[in-house]
Structure formats: C-alpha cells, structure tokens
Amino acid sequence: MLKRLSTLVAVLTVSVLCKAQETFPKNGAYDERTGRYAFTNANIVVDPKTTIQNGTLLIENGMIREVGKQVKIPAGTVVMDLKGKYIYPSLIDLDSDYGMPEVKTERRGGGRQAPQLESNKKGAFGWNQAIQPETEAGQLFAPNTKQAEDLRKIGFGTVLSHSHDGIVRGSGALLTLTDESPNKAMLNGKASSHFSFSKGTSGQTYPSSVMGVVALLRQNYYDAEWYGKSGKSEEKNLSLDAFNQLKGLPSFFETGDKYSLLRADKIGDEFGVQYIIRGGGDEYQRLDEIKATKATLILPLQFPEAYDVADPWDADLISMTQLKHWELAPKNTSEVAKAAIPFALTTAGLKTKNDFWKNIRTAIDYGLSKEKALEALTTLPASLIKAEGQVGSLKAGLLANFLITSTDLFSKDNIIYENWIQGKKFVLAPLNTADLRGTYSLSINNQSTGKLQITGSAEKPEYKVVLQDTLKITPKAVLTNELLTITYQPDKKRQENIRLTGWKSGTGFTGEGVMPNGTVVPWTATLSEPFKAVASKDTAAKKPVETGSIVYPFVGFGNETLPKAETVLIKNATVWTNEKEGILQNTDVLIQNGKIAKIGKSLSAPSGVKTVDGTGKHLTNGIIDEHSHIALFTINEGGQTSSAEVRMSDVINPDDINIYRQLAGGVTTSHLLHGSANSIGGQSALIKLKWGANQSEMLVPQVKTIKFALGENVKQSNWGDITRVRFPQTRMGVEQVFYDHFIRAKEYAQSWKTYNAKKTGAAPRRDLELDALAEILASERFITCHSYVQSEINMLMSVADSLKFNINTFTHILEGYKLADKMSKRKIGGSTFADWWAYKMEVKEAIPYNAALMYHEGVTVAINSDDAEMARRLNQEAAKTVTYGGVPEEEAWKMVTLNPAKLLHVDDKLGSVKTGKDADLVLWNANPLSVYARPEFTMIEGTVYFDRKKDEEKQKTMAVERERLIQKMLSDKAEGRPTQRAQGTQPRMWHCEDIVGVHAEHAEGK
Incomplete structure (x- = not known):
C-alpha cells in the first residue's frame, strides 16, 4: 500500500512539474493546479464497441488518466457524481476551415476582365496559382471564437482544418476547439495534404475545365517526381519542394459528386496515392464502383428539402433525378455502411451547424446504425489522421476530450451538458437541473385559478396553464435555474397578459404576479400530482424509412437491374452486312457471348435460346457517330493555345439522357471530341452507349485520337x-x-x-x-x-x-x-x-x-x-x-456505320454484320434509310439497351413513380416541413464552341 502511494505521489509530482514547465511566461500569480477530476457513476462510452456501466473517468492535466469501474480516486480530486448520465468522446470533423483566413475571390476591377495567362504570385513558386502546396494551415491558424463555439455546442472537440482554396491546397492542421492559446490547440501543424477540383481564387485562364484540372494535377505529380530526382539542379521551385514534402501525409481530396469521387480515385491510382475522399452525398447511386476504389470517404449530411410542387406546372420542372435524390439522400450513409465502405462524417455543407443532429438522426431513421455513426465521428477520423493516440476514444493517455450527455448521444431527447476539451470544461446546458415536472394547483391572489402542468423532459420542460373552465393555454415560460417566469393570456380576444415570476419553494413555487391592470399580487403553485413517465409502447428496433428503388443510371429511364448479354437468334431479317455479301434477304443471325456467332439461312436455335422474328424487318450494325459531344461534363479546355494533355475520358457522364435517346435512334457508339476553343484540343474518347454502365465499361480504351481545330473559334473571333x-x-x-x-x-x-x-x-x-x-x-x-x-x-x-x-x-x-x-x-x-x-x-x-x-x-x-x-x-x-x-x-x-469505324480504326470489331465482330446491332421496322424507320431494339455486345416495347412500359412505370414522389413531397409540405422553390435542371446540349467554368460544369453534372 505504501509502495503504491509513493508511486502515486511520484506520478503527481512529475505531472505538476510538467505542468509548470511553460514556454510562455505569465505576468503575476496564476493557478498551478493540475485540474484533476473524477466523473463517477456514469455510462462511459469508451469507443463505439465498448461501454462501461457505472464507471469512473479520471482526468488530470488535460489528459485521461484512468477509465473503469474500480478507479481509485486520489485525494484532492474534484469528484462529480453523474448519476447515470453518459460520457462520450468529443467528436472529430476532418473537413473544416476552422481558424483559416476567409477565402476571397480575387477581383481586378469591375466589368469583364482580360484573361490572366500567368501567375500573379510573387516568389519562386510554381507557374499556376491553383497549385498551392506551400500553403500551411499550421501557419495560417488563428482561433475563431464564434466558429469554435458553434462546433463545441454540437459536440465537436477536434477538427482537421485547411485552407479551402485551389486544386492543391497544401497541408492541414489538427486542432482542438479549446479557447486557450493556439499553441495549446494545435496538435499537429502539418497533419495532412489536401486536394480538390476547384481552382479557388486563382484568376488564371488555365485550367478552365475539370479535365484541365485533372491534367494540371497529373502534370504536377510528374513535375514533382522529376524535380525530386534531378530538377533541383535546373531551377528552384518552392511549390514542388513543398509538394514533395506532403507525399508522406494522409491525402484528402474534396469532390462534389459520385463521378468526381471516381475521377479523384483514378488520379490517385495513377500515382500510387490512396486518397481519403470527401463525397457529395450521392454515393449510393454508384456503390459498386465506389467500393472498388478502396477509398475511405468523408460524407456530408446535407439533404435536399422537398420541392414545392403544389402547382402542377412547377412539378413538371422537377426531374426524376431530383425527385428520387430528395427521397434517397438521407439513405446515403446507411447504404455506404451496408456496402462495407469505411466513412467519416462532416458538418461541411450544412446550411447551419444546428442542422447536424437533426440530419444525423434522420440518417439513423433511414437505416444508419448508431454504432457506425459514432465510429464515423470518433475512432475512424482519429485513425485516418493518425491521431488515435491523442483523440477519438476515452482511454488512458489520450486527451481529455469528452462530452457529458443526458442519455444516448443520438436520442432526440438527448442534451449535451458539457464539452470538455483538453481537460477544460465548456458548459452547454445546466448539468444538475431539478426535475420540476408534475401537475400543480395554481393560486393567484389567494384564489384558486386552475392548474399548471409541466411535462416534457426535465431538461426541456413543456408548460400548460389549465383554467377553471378546462381551457388549456400554452404560456411563454422561462426557467433560469429555479426561477420561473410565466406569461399567458386568459382571454385571447382581450389580449391582456398575466405575468408571474416565482421561485422553487418546497414542492411548489411561490412568487409575485402582475395583473393586466398593473396590480401586483401573490401567487403559488402547489404540487398536487407527481409526473409519471409513460413507458414507450414499442421497444423494438425501429424499421428504416421505406423508399423507392435506386436505378442505373440515376435518371429517368434508368434500370432497377442492369440488362445482361443474351444468346439470341434473329430469324428471317433483311440483313445489311456492309460486307461484300451486301444486303441479305430472309437471313438469320445468331448472337452468342456478345459476338456475332453465325450468319445464314434456316439456322437452328440452341436449346433455351431467345428467338426473335425479323420477318419484314431490317437488321443492321449499330450507328457510329464520329463526332459527338454527348455524355460529357464539359468539352473545352480553352485556357491555353494547346490542351493536348487533357482527356475526354476524364469527364464522361454516364447519366446523360442523350445516351438513351440515341440508343432509341439506333446509335451504339459515339466518338466524344474536345471542342474547338484552341488549335490543339484534347484527347478524344470512344464510348459504347451502354445505358446504366459505368465510365470504364463504356470506354473503348484502345482508340487513341485527338481533336485539332481551325478557323474562327481558335483565333477567338467571337470572344470579344x-x-x-x-x-x-x-x-x-x-x-x-x-x-x-x-x-x-x-x-x-x-x-x-x-x-x-x-x-x-x-x-x-x-x-x-x-x-x-x-x-x-x-x-x-x-x-x-x-x-x-x-x-x-x-x-x-x-x-x-x-x-x-x-x-x-x-x-x-x-x-x-x-x-x-x-x-x-x-x-x-x-x-x-x-x-x-x-x-x-x-x-x-x-x-x-x-x-x-x-x-x-x-x-x-x-x-x-x-x-x-x-x-x-x-x-x-x-x-x-x-x-x-x-x-x-x-x-x-x-x-454512319462502317466508314466511321474505319476512321476510328475499329473496323476489325465494329461497323458491319460479320461473324466474330461485336454484336452491336439494331433491328429496324423498315429500311433504315427511310424516314419511317425506327429501331425495335438496339443491342451492344449482345445486351439489349433499348427495347421499344419495354420503353413503353418504362414510361408508364416512371409516371407512377413520379406521382408517388410528388404526393410524398406534398405531404411533407402539409406537415409543415420546409420546402424549396421548384427549380428544374436541363441536360446540357454541348456544341464545339461551348465553354463553361470549372464550377459551372459541376453544376451541369448534378
């Protein structure tokens, strides 16, 4: 016992000495105490998988010293009996701008601006202002009292903060939300590296598109590699120096939607970097592809409000994508969790920080487990930033960052009383509030007036004044500690107020009131019936909110299940071969394994094979469009004379409704070209119009083409x-x-x-x-x-x-x-x-x-x-x-078939109906050159992606689904939930000369 005591004294002595060794001298006398507290009888949630009932948490010098049931409390410790309340780790946000300077877009005078071709940044930095690896959040950090308060109120104790400006944003700093010195708040001044697809404040013309951003970032990786090996002997480049220093840090990439997420991961794959990716909230729409990235995600919790569709014309503006995303967005986190994709949660993107708990509880209603939600706010973010030895759980040796709550953290009735950060208490609500609930006999001026009913929760009581005639009135009531002020109107027609102010006295209240005529009178409220909590009738786990299905792609005419290749025998068709055989009458074609297997007359169908009667119909190979701009998020990178480095494959948009429309016109392959903004444009992409497939499945990778341009556009004749x-x-x-x-x-x-x-x-x-x-x-x-x-x-x-x-x-x-x-x-x-x-x-x-x-x-x-x-x-x-x-x-x-295949160097696989070629076929109801011709079906590699009969069924199903969602939105409005103005989105019909900014094309994508 003496040995243990001496050891304890030695530990305390060391602690005090450590505490005393300050690098900043203080003027005058100041408190040297270690701040040792013990929190007893609490439900301590150590981490998402471990809870200690009736446990004790002992902290000292801003650190957790011990956690458990049998914690010996040293003499001189401040003991706080929490009587069954809960202690949770404080939360962590990995996508914050806390303490960073405001990002302001540079303005160079009013009106239209002349292009800025070169960087305005002074010094031996890189050539492009959007590449800022030299930015260090640790050097920029200055505590922001308002930001810190807002985050502490909702339970956060630690944030990873960085400057949200540019494509390469430099390093992030891991910070606590203490109000003490920046030196105390900063846990790691260079904790992470950060990237995005946004130019930020850069006014340079390049890049002017997302594909330009991707190319610039790729080039920067190559330049940094070259610079690290031999480039330093040729030039001094502070940006490349800084970029190479970031390589060993956890890398975070901010994206705004599912395809940006996949694009970011593709860049990482090229350079051996596994980014931690901030998503856009629509990941549920492409879960298989996103899971294949093996990326950990940071998910926002902003959900769209229902559209105001009371006016049918307004309702017509809203696309199926908007309608379905409104319903399914709250399900995103649960779907991501179900797919076993690791993720953290962030407050970024919320209109106000006060929406955080409302939205996370909504996500739980839609199937997210509380354990997974807590993990996404504590242990996982701590591990991602390699700070699990400092924050994220309640274990000995970690910072004393924790919350004291009334109940389960995710309960609607929960109250966060206190948020302790590095052992310092921040009070958010009174901890030991007296339970005043019950029914009281109300007496005003010594006359029985009625009853005062106090219900709700102890921390958030609700009040009713019941007068003698059983009239129930909801008063304005303010409770400060045990001082109660009540104001109500006994007669609404007369609009005269009675104002009562009293204090707790025994089992009731006593005080003075002011009548409508100004007379001051005594009043009392005597407890007549104690409050009785009503047990929940349904103790079973709540079923997730039911929603409609996810479709692929996530637009109108999407498929609930993707079509599959079939073995098909088409009989007795007029076959346009595009080969020396010419046009064959009454001919059969067998499709197997995505290829044309046999062509001939009176072919026998293998057992179980689907047979299509082509009598009177014409079978051709699919149309190939040699010059197209569909299925792209943008088409021009016009920031420089040459953009040969950009790739259209980086901006393929599989959700473009024009894919489906063109399948309906017999098109199976499109050559996606850069626009004509500059003399040497970007590298083209050849895709097959596989409706519902992902970007890589659509791409024909072996085709290597590039767009050049001549004429008015490239010399900017019409640009002003x-x-x-x-x-x-x-x-x-x-x-x-x-x-x-x-x-x-x-x-x-x-x-x-x-x-x-x-x-x-x-x-x-x-x-x-x-x-x-x-x-x-x-x-x-x-x-x-x-x-x-x-x-x-x-x-x-x-x-x-x-x-x-x-x-x-x-x-x-x-x-x-x-x-x-x-x-x-x-x-x-x-x-x-x-x-x-x-x-x-x-x-x-x-x-x-x-x-x-x-x-x-x-x-x-x-x-x-x-x-x-x-x-x-x-x-x-x-x-x-x-x-x-x-x-x-x-x-x-x-x-429109064989010749474009030749020009694209794919005529060995496409362009004609020949044994061994891809089964990209169209069955027409008439001669395909007729104005009356229309496809009965269009298949690619043996898979039918458009079927006219199924299209008719699909349109009916869509109409029913659309009306269901509109009715659901109308119900939301009727129940008083907030709505937004009906504002539709239209898919962009791109043409060669179209130019949009980096930010605008993201909007197009959504």
Missing part, C-alpha cells in the same frame, strides 16, 4: 475584344502554333529516345502535352480536325507533309468538295454534315453535295452529328446523300 489576349489571334498564327508544337514534340521524343538508349544521366521531364503530340508523330494517335475553309485545310495538310505526320480525319469540312482529290491522295477521311450551312461565315460556301463529291473522289466519308438532337436521326442524315449526289444506299449506310 477584351478577351483577345491568348495566342493565336490570326489564321497565320494558327499555322505557327502547329509548327511550334510539333517541332518541340520532335525534340522531346528524341530526348527520350536518347535517354532510353543509354539509361544514364537525368531523365527528361515528362510533359503530358508533348507526349500526346509525340504519339501523333509516331502514328500512335490520330488527328480529327475541326475545319471548314479550303485555305486552312490546305495549310494543315502542308504542315503535316513538312513535319511528316498524318491527318486522320477532317471533320465538318464543308468545303471538302474543293480538295477531295488532295484528301484522297493522303488517305485523309472526311466526317461531315449532310446539309448544314449558313450558320456562320465559314460555312457560306457549303453545299449539300459535299459528302457525295468526296465519296466519288475516293475519300472515306462519314456523316456525323456534332449535335445531341441530330444524332437521333443519323440514319436519315445518311439518306440525304442518296438524294444529294446519288450515293448508292449501301454506301450511304456505310457513312
């Missing part, structure tokens, strides 16, 4: 004088752009060739832009060039001849008929419109015979859409070449 800063501004300048970039690309390719041959010395700096151009020089990537005017087309062919690279396709090319012979000689294809003209000066010499004249000259001709609406009728656009120029029907059909 103030914006005309970027080179080039003339057609001569456009030519120089090509020479300059390809000469540099040749030198770049040679530098790598030399290095790879010797494998000695420093490796060249990896340049993603020049990589793409070097691939063109090596005939590994193919150019599709936006073009109109003969002179410019001649110019680019001359540049290509002199620098020895090939042009694959001139697209638009409405003056192609003037130089079809030159194109044919160089084996350059032409992808054109059937009969577009007169929409700008460049097309004033367009003629409807253009396609036919190029075809007769031996050019491989495709008819493209460049328009989401026109793509639904590409069969009819092809038919126009029969009228304008006498192109044979089969050759006209090839212009």
